[in-house]
Amino acid sequence: MKKVLLASTALLLTAGFASAQSIELSGSASAGLKYNSDADQFDLDDNGVPDDTITINNEIFMTIAGSGATDTGLQFGAFLTLDQTGGLDDQEVFVSGVFGTVTVGGIDPATDGFGIADVGYDGIGIDDVAEQYKNADAFADVHYAYSAAGLTFTATYGWEGVTDDAIAVAVEYEAAGFSGGIGYADATTSTVTAQAGYSQGPLSINGMYSDWDAGGEGYGIDISYDVAGATITGVWASANGVAADPGDGVGDAYGVGFAVPLGGGLTVAGGIGIIETDFSVTDVDDNVFAGDGSKTVADLGLTMSF
Amino acid sequence: MKKVLLASTALLLTAGFASAQSIELSGSASAGLKYNSDADQFDLDDNGVPDDTITINNEIFMTIAGSGATDTGLQFGAFLTLDQTGGLDDQEVFVSGVFGTVTVGGIDPATDGFGIADVGYDGIGIDDVAEQYKNADAFADVHYAYSAAGLTFTATYGWEGVTDDAIAVAVEYEAAGFSGGIGYADATTSTVTAQAGYSQGPLSINGMYSDWDAGGEGYGIDISYDVAGATITGVWASANGVAADPGDGVGDAYGVGFAVPLGGGLTVAGGIGIIETDFSVTDVDDNVFAGDGSKTVADLGLTMSF
Amino acid sequence: MKKVLLASTALLLTAGFASAQSIELSGSASAGLKYNSDADQFDLDDNGVPDDTITINNEIFMTIAGSGATDTGLQFGAFLTLDQTGGLDDQEVFVSGVFGTVTVGGIDPATDGFGIADVGYDGIGIDDVAEQYKNADAFADVHYAYSAAGLTFTATYGWEGVTDDAIAVAVEYEAAGFSGGIGYADATTSTVTAQAGYSQGPLSINGMYSDWDAGGEGYGIDISYDVAGATITGVWASANGVAADPGDGVGDAYGVGFAVPLGGGLTVAGGIGIIETDFSVTDVDDNVFAGDGSKTVADLGLTMSF
Numbered sequence A, B, C: 001m002k003k004v005l006l007a008s009t010a011l012l013l014t015a016g017f018a019s020a021q022s023i024e025l026s027g028s029a030s031a032g033l034k035y036n037s038d039a040d041q042f043d044l045d046d047n048g049v050p051d052d053t054i055t056i057n058n059e060i061f062m063t064i065a066g067s068g069a070t071d072t073g074l075q076f077g078a079f080l081t082l083d084q085t086g087g088l089d090d091q092e093v094f095v096s097g098v099f100g101t102v103t104v105g106g107i108d109p110a111t112d113g114f115g116i117a118d119v120g121y122d123g124i125g126i127d128d129v130a131e132q133y134k135n136a137d138a139f140a141d142v143h144y145a146y147s148a149a150g151l152t153f154t155a156t157y158g159w160e161g162v163t164d165d166a167i168a169v170a171v172e173y174e175a176a177g178f179s180g181g182i183g184y185a186d187a188t189t190s191t192v193t194a195q196a197g198y199s200q201g202p203l204s205i206n207g208m209y210s211d212w213d214a215g216g217e218g219y220g221i222d223i224s225y226d227v228a229g230a231t232i233t234g235v236w237a238s239a240n241g242v243a244a245d246p247g248d249g250v251g252d253a254y255g256v257g258f259a260v261p262l263g264g265g266l267t268v269a270g271g272i273g274i275i276e277t278d279f280s281v282t283d284v285d286d287n288v289f290a291g292d293g294s295k296t297v298a299d300l301g302l303t304m305s306f
Helices: A126-131 B126-131 C126-131
Strands: A022-036 A054-069 A075-082 A088-097 A100-105 A142-148 A151-158 A166-175 A178-186 A190-200 A203-212 A216-227 A230-241 A251-263 A266-277 A280-282 A288-290 A295-305 B022-036 B054-069 B075-082 B088-097 B100-105 B142-148 B151-158 B166-175 B178-186 B190-200 B203-212 B216-227 B230-241 B251-263 B266-277 B280-282 B288-290 B295-305 C022-036 C054-069 C075-082 C088-097 C100-105 C142-148 C151-158 C166-175 C178-186 C190-200 C203-212 C216-227 C230-241 C251-263 C266-277 C280-282 C288-290 C295-305
Touching (some): A022 B022, A022 B054, A022 B075, A022 B088, A022 C022, A054 B054, A054 B075, A054 B088, A054 B100, A054 C022, A054 C054, A054 C295, A075 C022, A075 C054, A075 C295, A088 C022, A088 C054, A100 C054, A126 A203, A126 A216, A126 A251, A126 A266, A230 A266, A295 B054, A295 B075, B022 C022, B022 C054, B022 C075, B022 C088, B054 C054, B054 C075, B054 C100, B126 B203, B126 B230, B126 B251, B126 B266, B230 B266, B295 C075, B295 C088, C126 C203, C126 C230, C126 C251, C126 C266, C230 C266
Antiparallel strands (some): A022 A054, A022 A295, A054 A075, A075 A088, A088 A100, A100 A142, A142 A151, A151 A166, A166 A178, A178 A190, A190 A203, A203 A216, A216 A230, A230 A251, A251 A266, A266 A295, A280 A288, B022 B054, B022 B295, B054 B075, B075 B088, B100 B142, B142 B151, B151 B166, B166 B178, B178 B190, B190 B203, B203 B216, B230 B251, B251 B266, B266 B295, C022 C054, C022 C295, C054 C075, C075 C088, C088 C100, C100 C142, C142 C151, C151 C166, C166 C178, C178 C190, C190 C203, C216 C230, C266 C295
16 A cells, blocks of 8 residues: 655644754554454464454554755755654655655665555555565665656665665656556566556546566556545456465455545545455464465554644 | 653644644653662672662653544544653554544553552652552453543453453542542453542542452552642552562552652652562563562652653 | 764744743754775675675654753753664753753763764764773763863763773863863773864864773874865874774774765765774674774765754
8 A cells, every 4th residue: 555654734843934954743643443354263463362353453653854955956854754663664865956856765666656556444455466566576775766747757776685786667657637657676586567547537547567577467456436525446456376475375356445534634444355365374473374265354444644 | 650641731833723633742751760679689680780779760751643623523633652762652543522532552441540649750669559450451452431521431442362352441520629430340350449539728638449359459548738839648558369460469568759840840759668568570581589578669850841 | 973963953843932841853864875895705784695895874863852941940851862763862861050960861971072073974983993992881870061161071970780880070171272171981991081172264183092991092183174165074093902892993094084065954975994903893693703904984975954
């Protein structure tokens, strides 16, 4: 699921402050119930009793972001995002100018932005089945992006790993309701991913396809419709061949969900879906267990942004 | 000791900001000396030398709290509190309306609010002897509270544990100097706890009693008197039967302390007491050692709120 | 390298707020490339391949600081600094008055402030060779400082360790371009350290000398020159006898670097140097390997403050 943590509602603390420097707080949170029909077949938390099929879940992300600008127009900044464990969710340092934006820190390969929608307040993982191949086994140490006239070019390079050097590039275009892109990620293995979407009035449709040279392919589609203040979303995803992530497996997954903004940054959302893949699950002691090839997953809860 | 981290002095960063959303910083800290007459009989930190009877201690709690409201009057928010280790002290997500307040995250059983005062700037643990039974072995996944006309009803429910489902309920009433309440916590074992207090002019008195069905009972009383800008507090606690917490043990404990607000959020406070229980102590390698049945504990330091 | 995290540009969030309390955010960050000619002789991260000689590095420090004042003029405060791992970088609680300033928390011996400059955006470690003796094996639980008329007296005391009680004292003087000081740190071993510096117009020069009674001495000098908006710095350091820190070793080290402020808090800086000491390196499994007695180290990057 795409997470946009630096919400546009971020509170600028420096209104009226003359300096070119500022430091800002922003945040988001969620809380709700999650359902997994398979959970009671395992004891993944190793506490001696079967896991609960319904669990309660909450997440909090609080971001401290500093930024500034030089007299010559160079922009720069850094942020630190903490999660509900008090630990790190993300951290980045960037510098930006007419040449584009260079970012280091907790960055992902250039192809990480491709994907389809998930459903639910927190996400039930339908999209993961299609998205497991997009980054191949690439990693990234430095990230570069340049945007002009609706076109965004992104490249990442990583050399601090055990594999060969890792590169990833992506080109994305967005205009007049259309969005589309193509990307390539390469380290020991490589993947080509393409994505296209279109929205008109209340209807949005978006699809992706990944071809992994180690023998797997993933694809999926999401359709959203806005009606009476709510958004209804349906998503279908599939993977063939070899799984890149055993936790996702290969096979089909599909789901449907809704989101209703209640105003002030609060949204109620939920989703339900079926995952029919040969996924496996891993317990806290790293033991791996095969799933039974089909599970029903659902969630229902609130999301909030500050 | 009750910790109120979201102080009423919390700095609202959004003064004059039109949105229904805000994000706030607040904090508290303390620093001082702690004395434990028994400490040099052990090497609980396993560093090869006896522990110091006098140690220096400091705590810092910094809270990032987001909140908002919908047009229909629903209030919501989340907070993250970090401590002096940079780690998590607490985290919660809540939604509030005419129906009451529902909270998830780092929550305690409904009976956790009962207790007596401790003495000292940081607390020397006299109250723990009486309070060890109040939550039985209950735990909580979701917390509900409703207040009206001085009456507060609180209920918690937990199902994600190794024991039976855990419930706890409490009813508290506060009016005209009187405060009182009764609560029940139940999982594998159960406890009934009652509390009553009264304050008039400079004098406050408060007592509690817990009856644990696994064969223990705890009770205690605290008395405070305000004089010349200072508050003097005396506290006595006792436990009979089986200890719920071996670290507290059964037997008597009593202490006396003072607190003097110096203005601006700074307070100097201290306390001294004797704990005459069959407590045990645990070292960093989880070895358990019996205490000698009586120890003198004291502290003296500063507390500050921001 | 000296790190000043509570920058004078710290954003005071309480403008117009009547209370004597405030809570502030401030921060700094850096990003750049680091070079170590020896790195590919080891696999210190134990990932099965030789380490990279060029690595990319970023650091982020975000500080939440609370402060207040009493009506009688006592000042107090506490801060928590998080780093790019989401973990703790530093934490302190202080109280300040006509008697001076008392600080507890993550404090260092009184002699920790002595040192010479390093070069580079993040520092390449030339200064460490000279500075390894200054604190002897002292540690600190409480820190006291008093300043008047350009003179600063600092003392620290520590008793919560495995060694004898640890004390350290330092006296520093600063006036009319001159700065100098002398300090003494003592626990199981002891060190006397002296430092003197002078700056006039664009030129600054600074030197230090440490004599460790366990048989080592360290000394070093740094010279800086401001030209055309840039600062050029040269540094030389040396250690004789026994190394206090095997990671630094004994022998010579020297380097040269530059820093160019770009405005708004952004600075580009870099440095290159040679370390010719008998240092050793330690891998993630605590295995120790001898260095080859000479390595070239360099860095180049950006620093920013918020």
